[in-house]
Amino acid sequence: MTSPAQLPDLPDDGLSGLFEGTVPPGVYRVPSIGPEALLQAQAENWQAAVVDLGGVTDKAGFLEACVLGLELPDWFGRNWDALADCLTDLSWLGEPAGYLVLTSGWSDFERFSPRDAHSAAEIFSAAVGYWAVRDSPLAVLLG
Template sequence: MDLPELPELPGDGLPGLFEGTVPPGVYRCDSVGPDVLMQAEAADWIGAVIDLSDVTTKVEFMDRCATGLELPDWFGRNWDALADSLTDLSWWGETNGYMLMTAGWPGFEQADPASAATAVNVFTAAVGYWTVRSAPLTVLLG
């Protein structure tokens, strides 16, 4: 499966996302860290980081999603369950926006390109779902 071409986070970066000058989307970025979560919180966005360091399989990816996103117990650790979780963020609470970030994405993408491509498709569909709602979702792949 070919990996989709993903844009880099535009020059306006995080402030642009929070102000609405950068559209919600799935973006590549150099890195994510605590400062990104602090900026999201300051903008009244809810954010989480999925640590993909040393993740090489779909099973490990799903486990890290469950942990990093603090997914509900009903999360089934498959693509459909991830899609369902990302289109029903009621468990995350009310907010101005949602930000999902990954750390270690390039390593996972290289180790399991098929799963990485499927994850991007799930993320892209979830972003599209939230784009027409009051609280957008953006995914940063770092």
């Protein structure tokens, strides 16, 4: 697994490239996430969720931000395995053309809790791989 510090930046094609298929689904760093990303995802029939990591400094805070942003189901166990399970299910989000997870505050979370950020990035990467061979890809943007 690539460490979070080595994750690539979103290519110049940006979100349009993800939606058009010229940029492969993956976990990418982005300078920031704006409301236009959500609008663009909706226009392309992708299900988008924003995980706000503002003020998050540890695993528990990260998982709670995921509960809120991803609207995780009640059975979510608030641990890494449960997050991995949820990210390879996503049935509660319907069957869109694709799934887009946008984070805000990633760099601060990574600075406060590099080990937890590494674990989260690994889980995101594994989920992207899972969805890559299915009809609805997953992309994660760390902003």
